[in-house]
Every structure is written in structure tokens, then in C-alpha cells.
Amino acid sequence: MRKAIAPIVALIIAGAGLTTFFALRTSPEPVTSTYFLMDTVFTVKTTGGDAATINEHLHALASDVDSMTSYYKAESQTVRVNAAAGKGSVSVSPEYAALLKTAVAVEAIDHGRTFDIAISPLSSLWGFTTKDFRVPSAKEISDTLAYSHSDQLVLSGTTVQLRDSRSRIDLGGVAKGYSLDVMEEYLKTVKPQPQQVIVDFGGNLLLYSGGKKHDWKVGIRDPRGQGIIGYVRSDDAFVATSGDYERYFERDGKRYCHIIDPSTGYPGTLNRSATIITDIQPMHGAIGDALGKVFFCSPAGSQRSLFQTVQGQGVVGVVIVDAAGTRSTLGPITFVSTTAQ
Amino acid sequence: MKRSDRIVGVVILIALMLTIVSWIVMHRTRGAVAVVRVNDKVVATVDLTSLEPQTLHITGVLGPLVIVADGKGSIRVAEATCPDQICVHTIPARSPGDQVICVPNHMVITVEGKGTGIDALAQ
Structure with a gap:
């Protein structure tokens, strides 16, 4: 009797032991850190490697980009360029010049009609820089628009000049994406390599698995509610979203969002959100960030040809929710809807 | 019942409990x-x-x-x-x-x- 039962008991104990072992010792727990900068939330979730140190370092890198590009912080290169508007040229760092060049190149894709870093006097006119919101008159808008285009910007090597004394540049439309570029450069060099890092910088994402081809599931935020309207699957990528649902004000039942359409001087109204997925290549974080505004301010009729222009330059796919709530995708991505339109 | 049978029973019970606890640890869900x-x-x-x-x-x-x-x-x-x-x-x-x-x-x-x-x- 005893002999017959002993092996069974041993087997059960072994089984229970193994189950316990795997339950308690799965992959390392992710370390999540949340910081606040660039007027938004910055969250890093790192699994494996020296996670806490990685998170701290990523935050330091984002702070550096903020100090370099900020529209508000004294001593930033943007503030120096703006302070010299109409007076003379300013010498900037090679990194800053490269970022400006990238932003101007994205502007050129749609001839400055849908994205312009020199639109910031209009943002100020609408009160988005001071949060003292107001609806300007049509005359104020057309007057301001006259000097709020990048044709006022002269960029030669690392020398920058704004011709009109009233012109201003603001790199808020590329700074978060550019931060993700800088972070990705650093993550590649980290030893030991983390298994996964998810950086969420105000909704702009860096999905990093160190080339392990992780199959990421990226939720697309419902622009008129909490939660998601669906998701897309992606390899490691930068994911940038421009939307009208976080920074906006309402007057007389009308919504005015913070993204100013450079062709009109009014807040963009054609779409609710545009999400751009770009592959992991230098500057593709910044490019994706800027393209978010391009597609956000584009009418449906021109989105397809715009996409064909940028597809060869690292853009994997685009998800757009238009002003009526209709969703469309561009590129070889599959959008899986989790809610009805 | 023999003493050895009782021991076997207790061992099986412990093993079973361990399995259940592990299962819960693996699949624990929190409410919202x-x-x-x-x-x-x-x-x-x-x-x-x-x-x-x-x-x-x-x-x-x-x-x-x-x-x-x-x-x-x-x-x-x-x-x-x-x-x-x-x-x-x-x-x-x-x-x-x-x-x-x-x-x-x-x-x-x-x-x-x-x-x-x-x-x-x-x-």
C-alpha cells in the first residue's frame, strides 16, 4: 500500500512545487516612474535591467531637451532666438540646429499649410501660452498671421535668425518626440539591456524592446471619452498623437483646441485626433510628433497623398479620427475597433 | 486507518493547498x-x-x-x-x-x- 502511494505523492508535491515556483518567479516586475515636465505627464515603465536607474536617466534626458527647447524657460535656446527676433542672428547648438532643420523639413512636406513652428504668435493671441483664453477678431488673426510663418526664419548652419521682430518660434510641436529620439539613442547603449521600456510622454510613446520584435498592442484614445476606441499592433516604434481633446477651451458651445491651423490662424477643426506610427530611426520621434499636426490639420482629401509622400521616410501607419468621429487608417496597419463608431 | 495513510493524506492536502494558493497568486484580479x-x-x-x-x-x-x-x-x-x-x-x-x-x-x-x-x- 505504502509503496504504491509514495510515487504519486512525490509527483503531486513536485507538481505543486513547480507551480509555486513559476507563480512566484515570473519575469521581473516592471518599475514605473511618473514625472511632470513640458506641461504634461511623463511616465516610464521599465522591465528588466537596472530599471530604476534607467527611469531616472530618461527623465534627466527629457529635462535636458526641455531646457534646450522650452518656450518659457530663460536660458533656453528658443528663448534666445525669440529675444533676438528682428535684431540679429543667434548661434545655437548643433543639436538644436538639427532639430530646427528637421521641423522645417516636415513643414515643407505640405508647404507650411499644416505645420509651422513659427505659428506661436497665433497661439499667444488665442491665449494658449498664458491660459488666458479668448477668441480674437478676424482682423487680429490676419494681421498676426502675416509674420507667423517659417519664411521669417533664416537657418544657416548653427546660426538662426528671425527677420520680423514680432515673429516667434515654439518647438512644443516636436520637443516631446525629439526627447523620445534622445531616449532611444541612450537605451540602445544601456548594459544590461532592459527587456522592455515603455515611455509615455504626454501621450507620445516610445515602445522599446531592443529589437526583440515585441508585438506591442497600442490603444487609440477615444477623443470624446475615457478609454480606447480600438488598438493597433506594432513592432518597436514611436507613436505620436495630436488631438483636440486635452488642451482646449470652449466659448458659446464651440471648442477651440490648442493646435492652430497655420493656413487659417484658427484652431484646427477638421479632425479630432491623428496618430502617427514611425519606425525606430534617428529623428523619427520628432518627425512623427510634427506629422501628428500635419495630419491633424489636413482635410480627408489630401491625407492619402500626404501619406504616400512620407511612407518611404519611416512612417509605418496613421490612424485618424475625423470631426464626425469616423476612423480611418493609412498604411499597412490593422486597426482593431473595440467600440462602435 | 494506518498512521502512514494519515501522513499521506496530510501531504496530499498540503500539496493541494499549495497548488490552489499558487493558482490564486497567478490569477489574482483586483476589482476596479x-x-x-x-x-x-x-x-x-x-x-x-x-x-x-x-x-x-x-x-x-x-x-x-x-x-x-x-x-x-x-x-x-x-x-x-x-x-x-x-x-x-x-x-x-x-x-x-x-x-x-x-x-x-x-x-x-x-x-x-x-x-x-x-x-x-x-x-
């Missing part, structure tokens, strides 16, 4: 719980399954915030000392992954709980 953080430190936790409405008074970086759980599964910021009032206008959070954020106050409400199945949210 809202966690309120200021500067990444937890300042309050609210059970959203509770039917009792609840009002929280917390202090953010800029000043006081009033957070209301309505007793029907939603949580929102009712009042805040911040210039833009984005948090107050944010749609209440109720499902895992939902957030209400007040950037000037460094305050984040996150609904935690099992599985949205999503790695990250593009927004």
Missing part, C-alpha cells in the same frame, strides 16, 4: 480601484465598486483638490486650484487604464485593475 497620486506618491485609494459616494480632499502641488467618487463606479476631479481646469473638465474615469490628470498639481488618478490588454495608450 482608483489610485490617487501626487508626485508619484499614493495619497489615496478608492474602491470604485463601493456603492457609497465618497469625497476626498487632497493637497496637490498648487493647492487643494476635491475628488468625488459617485458610488456608481466613476471618479472625477470636482474642484481644483489650477489655471486651466483641464482636470475638472476631464471625463470621469471608471475602467482600468482610465486617468484623470492635473498637471499643475502633479496629480494623477488612475483606475487600476485587471487587464485592458493594452501595452500603452496613444493620446
Whole structure:
């Protein structure tokens, strides 16, 4: 009797032991850190490697980009360029010049009609820089628009000049994406390599698995509610979203969002959100960030040809929710809807 | 019953209990719980399954915030000392992954709980 039962008991104990072992010792727990900068939330979730140190370092890198590009912080290169508007040229760092060049190149894709870093006097006119919101008159808008285009910007090597004394540049439309570029450069060099890092910088994402081809599931935020309207699957990528649902004000039942359409001087109204997925290549974080505004301010009729222009330059796919709530995708991505339109 | 049989019985029982405990550890699920953080430190936790409405008074970086759980599964910021009032206008959070954020106050409400199945949210 005893002999017959002993092996069974041993087997059960072994089984229970193994189950316990795997339950308690799965992959390392992710370390999540949340910081606040660039007027938004910055969250890093790192699994494996020296996670806490990685998170701290990523935050330091984002702070550096903020100090370099900020529209508000004294001593930033943007503030120096703006302070010299109409007076003379300013010498900037090679990194800053490269970022400006990238932003101007994205502007050129749609001839400055849908994205312009020199639109910031209009943002100020609408009160988005001071949060003292107001609806300007049509005359104020057309007057301001006259000097709020990048044709006022002269960029030669690392020398920058704004011709009109009233012109201003603001790199808020590329700074978060550019931060993700800088972070990705650093993550590649980290030893030991983390298994996964998810950086969420105000909704702009860096999905990093160190080339392990992780199959990421990226939720697309419902622009008129909490939660998601669906998701897309992606390899490691930068994911940038421009939307009208976080920074906006309402007057007389009308919504005015913070993204100013450079062709009109009014807040963009054609779409609710545009999400751009770009592959992991230098500057593709910044490019994706800027393209978010391009597609956000584009009418449906021109989105397809715009996409064909940028597809060869690292853009994997685009998800757009238009002003009526209709969703469309561009590129070889599959959008899986989790809610009805 | 022999003494050895009893030992075998106890051993089987322990093994069974170990298996059950492991199973629970592996598959534990939390009900929807809202966690309120200021500067990444937890300042309050609210059970959203509770039917009792609840009002929280917390202090953010800029000043006081009033957070209301309505007793029907939603949580929102009712009042805040911040210039833009984005948090107050944010749609209440109720499902895992939902957030209400007040950037000037460094305050984040996150609904935690099992599985949205999503790695990250593009927004």
C-alpha cells in the first residue's frame, strides 16, 4: 500500500512545487516612474535591467531637451532666438540646429499649410501660452498671421535668425518626440539591456524592446471619452498623437483646441485626433510628433497623398479620427475597433 | 486507518493547498480601484465598486483638490486650484487604464485593475 502511494505523492508535491515556483518567479516586475515636465505627464515603465536607474536617466534626458527647447524657460535656446527676433542672428547648438532643420523639413512636406513652428504668435493671441483664453477678431488673426510663418526664419548652419521682430518660434510641436529620439539613442547603449521600456510622454510613446520584435498592442484614445476606441499592433516604434481633446477651451458651445491651423490662424477643426506610427530611426520621434499636426490639420482629401509622400521616410501607419468621429487608417496597419463608431 | 495513510493524506492536502494558493497568486484580479497620486506618491485609494459616494480632499502641488467618487463606479476631479481646469473638465474615469490628470498639481488618478490588454495608450 505504502509503496504504491509514495510515487504519486512525490509527483503531486513536485507538481505543486513547480507551480509555486513559476507563480512566484515570473519575469521581473516592471518599475514605473511618473514625472511632470513640458506641461504634461511623463511616465516610464521599465522591465528588466537596472530599471530604476534607467527611469531616472530618461527623465534627466527629457529635462535636458526641455531646457534646450522650452518656450518659457530663460536660458533656453528658443528663448534666445525669440529675444533676438528682428535684431540679429543667434548661434545655437548643433543639436538644436538639427532639430530646427528637421521641423522645417516636415513643414515643407505640405508647404507650411499644416505645420509651422513659427505659428506661436497665433497661439499667444488665442491665449494658449498664458491660459488666458479668448477668441480674437478676424482682423487680429490676419494681421498676426502675416509674420507667423517659417519664411521669417533664416537657418544657416548653427546660426538662426528671425527677420520680423514680432515673429516667434515654439518647438512644443516636436520637443516631446525629439526627447523620445534622445531616449532611444541612450537605451540602445544601456548594459544590461532592459527587456522592455515603455515611455509615455504626454501621450507620445516610445515602445522599446531592443529589437526583440515585441508585438506591442497600442490603444487609440477615444477623443470624446475615457478609454480606447480600438488598438493597433506594432513592432518597436514611436507613436505620436495630436488631438483636440486635452488642451482646449470652449466659448458659446464651440471648442477651440490648442493646435492652430497655420493656413487659417484658427484652431484646427477638421479632425479630432491623428496618430502617427514611425519606425525606430534617428529623428523619427520628432518627425512623427510634427506629422501628428500635419495630419491633424489636413482635410480627408489630401491625407492619402500626404501619406504616400512620407511612407518611404519611416512612417509605418496613421490612424485618424475625423470631426464626425469616423476612423480611418493609412498604411499597412490593422486597426482593431473595440467600440462602435 | 494506518498512521502512514494519515501522513499521506496530510501531504496530499498540503500539496493541494499549495497548488490552489499558487493558482490564486497567478490569477489574482483586483476589482476596479482608483489610485490617487501626487508626485508619484499614493495619497489615496478608492474602491470604485463601493456603492457609497465618497469625497476626498487632497493637497496637490498648487493647492487643494476635491475628488468625488459617485458610488456608481466613476471618479472625477470636482474642484481644483489650477489655471486651466483641464482636470475638472476631464471625463470621469471608471475602467482600468482610465486617468484623470492635473498637471499643475502633479496629480494623477488612475483606475487600476485587471487587464485592458493594452501595452500603452496613444493620446
